[in-house]
Amino acid sequence: MALQKLSDADVKKVLAEQSEQRRNSVQKANELLLLLHQDKDVLIQQKINPLYLWVNAKKHEQEPNLLNKTAKAFMHMDDASMKAGNGSRYALLTYKLLLGAHATAKANALLLKTIENLERYSADTLNANHYADQNMLAYAWYLKYQAEKPADSVKALQYLSKAARCSPATTKEKAHASYYDRVFLHSKESYREEFIERLFNSGDDTQALKVFVDHVNAGLDNIDEITKIV
Structure with missing residues (x-):
């Protein structure tokens, strides 16, 4: 039996339903992330806060004040949270948001602080993720290379x-x-x-x-x- 050809209206309806499903999924994920962020358990806070900071910054990527506040939060984050929540990953993602907002000085400061952290983490052989941190450090240095290349x-x-x-x-x-x-x-x-x-x-x-x-x-x-x- 031949498949019935969908009309343009049918295609638009299917696409609209899929788009609505995606929006609902994103909304539910954001609600869950907010709930976890507000949890009083220290271990949950350490695992969730780096991700929450980046997701929130991404929602407001055209607001320099919030981006600067987020960068400051990463730069002053303790090692326990940085390690538990993979803060270095989200700090580098925030660095990219800062560049997109033309906050070059703040972006550079965040990158240098992240490099400093990753150098310590990757040198610590007792750190179970020191190889992953070393690999991320390679990318952090590559970002520094990209930033410096036009000038020197x-x-x-x-x-x-x-x-x-x-x-x-x-x-x-x-x-x-x-x-x-x-x-x-x-x-x-x-x-x-x-x-x-x-x-x-x-x-x-x-x-x-x-x-x-x-x-x-x-x-x-x-x-x-x-x-x-x-």
Whole structure:
């Protein structure tokens, strides 16, 4: 039996129903998030607040005062909340909102604070998520590279070098949790290949060689990979 062809009115009705279902789902999710945010349980607060701050900021992304307040909240957030609620992920997402609102100075301050946090978290081998934090640190350095590139390409290359250095070099370092961070942040698994490509296309052979040597000395396990790229 042939399928009945839908009329334009039928198609519009189906699309409208789907759109309404999405709106209802988002509304229910927001209501649940607000309830959890208002919960008095400290552990729930630690897990929910970073996400709540970003979601609320995203709703008001054209309001500089609220974005600045959100950035300040992330910059003063304690380590327990940052770790429990993956605050670094939502701080980086808030950084992007600040850039979109042309709040460059506040965005840069938040990025530097997030980098500082991630450097501590990734260096702590007792931290169960230190590899995921290291991978996120690579992206944070990449954001710093992107921000610096228009004004100072040489200095920017040093930040890209840091992003490459923090990129996972072994399967073990490719933390499973990093997949979800990449989905949210639209980041890449590794910045090593891009670093090597930019390095030898920079035109400044002396500086390129210096940065290359620094990179190799800091990560000898990556020599085989670098050799294949170059």
